[in-house]
Amino acid sequence: MPLLRKIIHIDMDAFFASVEQLDRPELRGRPVIVGGRPESRGVVAACSYEARRFGIRSAMPSGRAHRLCPQAVFVKPRMTRYKEMSRQIMTLFHQYTDLVEPLSVDEAFLDVTANPLGEPSATRMAARIRREIQTATGLTASAGVSYNKFLAKIASGYQKPDGLTVIAPAQAQGFLAVLPIGKFYGVGRVTEGRMHSHGIHTGADLLRFSREELTALFGKVGGFFYDMARGIDTRPVSPIRIRKSIGAEVTLPADVLDLSKVTTILFEQVQRVAHSLAAHQTGGRTLTLKIRYSDFTTITRSCTTADGFFDADDMLRQLPRLLAATAAGYRQIRLLGVTVANLCTEKEARSLRLRQLSLPFPSG
Template structure:
């Protein structure tokens, strides 16, 4: 039983810390190679190829470089930048050290990624009533153990704690008390609010919402009319309300894989063959874990870096390579594959199901080639599958 379950009154008096490592990947590289310290370091693919920036140091950020930017573009912005290939095993090793530190102070730790986490320190192992002091101690432990700096945000809920950790980077500590929350949120640009992406930001700007103060002027009914179920969420956010607990044990939400090509692909037949391989990989992963999922999503990134997704749901669920492959061609048909060059393809199963279908999981031997010679036309294959599986709804 969680600490909050034992004492429900803690919900309204939570003390939440958000720890975010500073430029984590690049900082690890600078730590391990002192010659890189003080230099613009870019972790990612080489600029001569088709790689992207996975992470970069603050020295590189000063030139306008950011993650997910094409490495070639990053090079044009900073020609003296040092490009380093990612070392995932090393980053995982340091991440494990950091998480071990978190666990010393609270059992309620919710990792968000390899380099950040929420901690609920309402009740902590130090019996220290000050979450600010606990955050300072944790940051000191991280530095002494790893040689890396971390920024921290402290507040009474997750939303505000995460905002706070980004206020004084790198190596900063910001506290947002209940008394300061409303004034802080009123001055905050709307793009900084959790759940507001580019599309939502543009829609809010169209309604005259540019800051938290503007958002606060809208009623819950008005926001719901404009943004659907997210409207209630935005209404609460503007008022500093976030009752989400820190969840130590996160359940997996999806299983998927994707691949980026050294050269853009164009032929529809090639697209289908690659997706068949991805379907095999995802299907095998489902089989190993003995789970399925109700939603299949196709991710396509075109040569201009425009990225789209097409999804379909099936009540019976997806449990095998065969289940996935049956629905891939109609999803492909809903894209511009065959008409535009493509640099990345991906498949993901979400809305996971724990139960095994009647008769158990289906293990099938796939035949090569992936479709018979008489059906070798991708157009024919897509047309056939479009007519089948009428119980599947596709959406973008």
């Protein structure tokens, strides 16, 4: 029988906003919004729990957040400061295990099945980690403990803020049966809507479907949902997270209709992406154009080539074709972005081209 894993998920509480309240005591207890100013057409990057009581959430337009809570304090993000605090917290994690998988600057998985402290209780370790974070930084964190990543992550959000939740193997099935389907890993708003249309509202509803039925409804991810409903998640905690894409986007100070202005802005985004690709010594085989219109409708247009995209010229050769497949020039645009994905080196791209050229032509 395989060894039962002990996984902890640590999630800092309202991290960006909490750092601002830590550094500026006059903000404590007040609704704080980290992001663009309401008049700047920016969005909410993060907000304090005091602000969340007004219905404010991340990615919400700052103007709307201000209307919901006029007394909120808007603070410009300080990524350098947040990363500094994050490094301190991640260093602390490594005192407990080498198997630390950061998901972002403010959350990480820890596999403590075997640990240098010889501590058999993951629950005690999670409690100790939370205490040490608060002592070292003055910030609070929530923790989830379970036997896989999916359940540990759900648990960490169950009693936020400053909470600790444990889902033992014997509790998992009952816990998942009543869990709203939108809380399941990989179920975004669109998939949640599709689930609801098939009568799937909780984990118990999901259990009624076979693996084949879920695959027919949702593609190969359906098999993943089948396992999730049964508390099965074999994904390892991976200390090295592989970057999947490099991109840049900008929310415009005013809606843009003029196609020449759109092209100029995209040229600037391409230069930013090219700089990042060079810094990471990589490129990618897929180029994606992202556009958000003034009514907040968001579309993407992509193309994939064997030659790949390694510099600005590579991207600019394909971008006009992608742009022509949008309503740019006919509809007002508020956001533009460019992303390169399916990352690879030039050597890898060259190898792929050679393999494709060596494929035999079908005989007539």
